[in-house]
Amino acid sequence: MQEMNGYLVLNTGDVLEGKWLGKPKYTEGELVFNTAMTGYQEVMTDPSYADQIVTMTYPLIGNYGCNDIDFESIKPSLAGFLVSTSSDNPDHYESKQTLVEMLEQYQIPALSGIDTRALTRIIREEGEVYGKITNDPSDQPVKTSVNPNIVSTVSIKEKKTFKTEAPAKHPAPHVVVIDFGYKHSIANSLLALGCDVTIVPFDTTFIEIQSLDPDGVLLSNGPGDPESLDYLSPNIKQISEQYPTMGICLGHQLVALAHGAKTKRLPYGHRGSNHPVKDLLTGKVMITSQNHGYVVDYDTVPFSDWYVSHVNVNDKSVEGLKHKSKPLMTVQFHPEAHPGPIDTHHIFVDFIQQFITKGEKQHA
Incomplete structure (x- = not known):
């Protein structure tokens, strides 16, 4: 199946191109980055990421799959997920799903092929950054603050x-x-x-x-x-x-x-x-x-x-x-x-x- 282009549009004016992981689904949220080399399933299910679009800085995500053990909550609360490269063939004895299968199960908007190094630099330089995952590179984000509730x-x-x-x-x-x-x-x-x-x-x-x-x-x-x-x-x-x-x-x-x-x-x-x-x-x-x-x-x-x-x-x-x-x-x-x-x-x-x-x- 041919991969579809998706875009991350930031309130800084930057636009990053990637490929949809799973079905296209629009979302908005605060952009943050996580530097962990492992633990992406725990990151995805950590309620502290609610309403945030999480960028994983480690270049390969999904290589050991997702299991029934490492959930930190009943279901993910994050707004979106961004990776450089997604592994489609995980190898681990406890693996039950691929990364894409988990993303689709919980309807988490996600892109791969994102230049996570460039995105991390933007966040480090700008501080509070908000963005939108979308099919349209001209589609500007509306959200500009954290939900107080x-x-x-x-x-x-x-x-x-x-x-x-x-x-x-x-x-x-x-x-x-x-x-x-x-x-x-x-x-x-x-x-x-x-x-x-x-x-x-x-x-x-x-x-x-x-x-x-x-x-x-x-x-x-x-x-x-x-x-x-x-x-x-x-x-x-x-x-x-x-x-x-x-x-x-x-x-x-x-x-x-x-x-x-x-x-x-x-x-x-x-x-x-x-x-x-x-x-x-x-x-x-x-x-x-x-x-x-x-x-x-x-x-x-x-x-x-x-x-x-x-x-x-x-x-x-x-x-x-x-x-x-x-x-x-x-x-x-x-x-x-x-x-x-x-x-x-x-x-x-x-x-x-x-x-x-x-x-x-x-x-x-």
């Missing part, structure tokens, strides 16, 4: 509870995960460490969480500008002052906002599985998985109560916070590491140890 489209509507299968000599600790667009690997990491996990909607109130009697609360990753959720700050502050609390990615930013810090947009974000982060307590550098366009502004951190626990080696941005007197910790990177290295998995252990002592429940 994007979290509500990816968060669950009703709570779900999962019981751990890990052997234990005492009742399993209970962690409530507030879902701003959580990755399944976060819940799986907690379950594997012997915790029962309840996932709740992003706007769950303190009273509702209190009724679940958690030992700890985790604020998940998610899409969009954290300051669009600033109205949740009083609720988040009340929760984090009552229970041992951990924030990941967007959750990290929301905890910071709730305690008086501010956030700011990065020029072009951190997205990939090779970002070096320094633990300021130990001096060790770890390679981390990241996906975010905003960071906590270092100059606004309330240092009377908090200290910066981790920094990004490349740009010195804030990668982690710890409260000086309360069991509160946050990280900008993804300790569940799907996709990516497992250097920071111990963060989950550190979190759990804050409320587990000899198998007894302890509240802050």
Whole structure:
């Protein structure tokens, strides 16, 4: 079958030509790039990419296919997918679908043959870039901003509870995960460490969480500008002052906002599985998985109560916070590491140890 031309039209005036992967389907969204060499299925199903057109910088995508295991959500939320070269003949014992078959199943607009190097340079130079995948190179994008209510489209509507299968000599600790667009690997990491996990909607109130009697609360990753959720700050502050609390990615930013810090947009974000982060307590550098366009502004951190626990080696941005007197910790990177290295998995252990002592429940 003859390949059909498709176009990526940017609000910068640039037009890039490619070939449709699957059936043509128009879409618009913010342009971002991910530098991971593997993990494209996890990237495609990460809710933090909601409404974004994702460019994979690694030149060959799809070579090990797609499986039934590596889904980070029930279905993809990204607006579109761009690759340089797509593999049509994947080779892996767990593969169930080709990349194109997965794209068609979930109706994800996608192009191959895109000059991803040129596109990445445009994003790096311009910063906030929006575009449209279309058949018509003169078809200009309309979207010029992020949907402020994007979290509500990816968060669950009703709570779900999962019981751990890990052997234990005492009742399993209970962690409530507030879902701003959580990755399944976060819940799986907690379950594997012997915790029962309840996932709740992003706007769950303190009273509702209190009724679940958690030992700890985790604020998940998610899409969009954290300051669009600033109205949740009083609720988040009340929760984090009552229970041992951990924030990941967007959750990290929301905890910071709730305690008086501010956030700011990065020029072009951190997205990939090779970002070096320094633990300021130990001096060790770890390679981390990241996906975010905003960071906590270092100059606004309330240092009377908090200290910066981790920094990004490349740009010195804030990668982690710890409260000086309360069991509160946050990280900008993804300790569940799907996709990516497992250097920071111990963060989950550190979190759990804050409320587990000899198998007894302890509240802050």
